Amino acid sequence: MTIFISGGGKSGKSAFAQRAALSLSGGGARYYVATMIPCDKEDRERIARHVADRAGMGFVTLELGRNIEKCLDLADPGGTFLVDSVTALLLNEMYPGDHGGDADPDALRRCVDGLLRVAEGAGNAVFVSDYIYSDAIRYDAFTEKYRADLSAIDRALAGACDTVIELCAGNVIVHKGVWEG
Amino acid sequence: MDFIIGGAYQGKREYAKDRFRLTESDIFTCREDGDIDFSARCIDALEEYALRCVRNGVDPVESFRAHENEWRESVLICMDIFCGVVPLGEENRAWREATGRLCAYLAGKADTVTRMFCGLPVRLK
Numbered sequence: 001m002t003i004f005i006s007g008g009g010k011s012g013k014s015a016f017a018q019r020a021a022l023s024l025s026g027g028g029a030r031y032y033v034a035t036m037i038p039c040d041k042e043d044r045e046r047i048a049r050h051v052a053d054r055a056g057m058g059f060v061t062l063e064l065g066r067n068i069e070k071c072l073d074l075a076d077p078g079g080t081f082l083v084d085s086v087t088a089l090l091l092n093e094m095y096p097g098d099h100g101g102d103a104d105p106d107a108l109r110r111c112v113d114g115l116l117r118v119a120e121g122a123g124n125a126v127f128v129s130d131y132i133y134s135d136a137i138r139y140d141a142f143t144e145k146y147r148a149d150l151s152a153i154d155r156a157l158a159g160a161c162d163t164v165i166e167l168c169a170g171n172v173i174v175h176k177g178v179w180e181g
Numbered sequence: 182m183d184f185i186i187g188g189a190y191q192g193k194r195e196y197a198k199d200r201f202r203l204t205e206s207d208i209f210t211c212r213e214d215g216d217i218d219f220s221a222r223c224i225d226a227l228e229e230y231a232l233r234c235v236r237n238g239v240d241p242v243e244s245f246r247a248h249e250n251e252w253r254e255s256v257l258i259c260m261d262i263f264c265g266v267v268p269l270g271e272e273n274r275a276w277r278e279a280t281g282r283l284c285a286y287l288a289g290k291a292d293t294v295t296r297m298f299c300g301l302p303v304r305l306k
Contacts, residue, residue, distance in 0.1 A: 004299070006298075006299060008264065131188065131298075133187075133188025133189040133190060133191060133261075134188035134189075134260075134261040134262060134263060134264035134265065135262060135263075135264055135265020135266070135268075136262040136263070136265060136268050136273055136276060136277040136280075137265060137268060137273075147189060147190065148189075148190055151189065151190030151191065151299075152190070154299045154300075155190075155191075155192060155299055155300035157299075158298075158299035158300050158301055159300060164298075164299060164301060166298060175298055175299070175301045175303060176301055
């Protein structure tokens with residue numbers, strides 16, 4: 001089964017995604033595919049919080065900031081993969097240099113291809129993205145391009161996944177498929 | 182009238198074309214610096230029209246009310262710009278307010294209201 005999860009910030013997406021992956025995996029292998037490449041102290045603290053949150057849930061952590069499809073080669077592809085998050089993956093693929101530079105024009109294609117391969121090839125897969133599309137701000141061209149590309153990934157995953165869920169203050173809104181949990 | 186709302190890039194226009202069998206030539210797209218065609222089969226980007234109204238000191242709800250005969254069978258599309266922090270600039274606040282009041286008015290008048298989320302429609306009314 002494949003699940004796509006989005007929603008606003010701090011809406012409980014990661015916590016729900018972990019519970020969903022745990023439930024889907026049954027007794028099978030479960031992998032947490034961590035996409036964030038830490039840049040500073042704040043990132044490292046954030047990652048430490050996420051690691052503590054999932055302690056005891058039996059996830060093997062795979063750190064993949066780019067080329068997400070490689071998670072299938074690094075693990076038992078029949079297992080359950082939680083990719084958190086699509087948002088960080090796109091950022092890493094767009095800016096392969098550590099500090100700025102031009103956005104890679106091929107980043108969107110690589111993300112969509114890689115994520116769809118995970119959706120097709122994994123025993124179960126859960127993807128977490130961020131809903132960043134409903135504010136009244138005129139963004140600069142770089143940010144607008146990032147929003148457009150992230151939304152294209154979201155729509156591709158929402159189309160391909162069995163179940164699509166929006167989180168709102170920890171509550172589950174099912175947009176596609178079924179979820180009983 | 183059928184009203185479609187959703188955030189940026191959520192597939193509003195594609196959904197309208199698909200559900201109501203519209204072509205690009207049926208759709209009028211509002212711009213902050215252009216006029217509106219109330220008689221179009223489908224009017225997209227109402228948030229841009231609301232911004233133009235704010236700049237011209239016009240109330241977009243009054244303006245729509247005055248042309249109700251022209252759009253009562255139409256498909257109207259607006260971007261959801263309401264979930265961020267209250268914006269800093271005065272014009273941006275007025276824009277968000279005017280767009281929000283327009284959406285509430287049109288949703289009240291609509292036969293159907295659909296919200297788009299990641300390309301998927303959610304029927305609200």
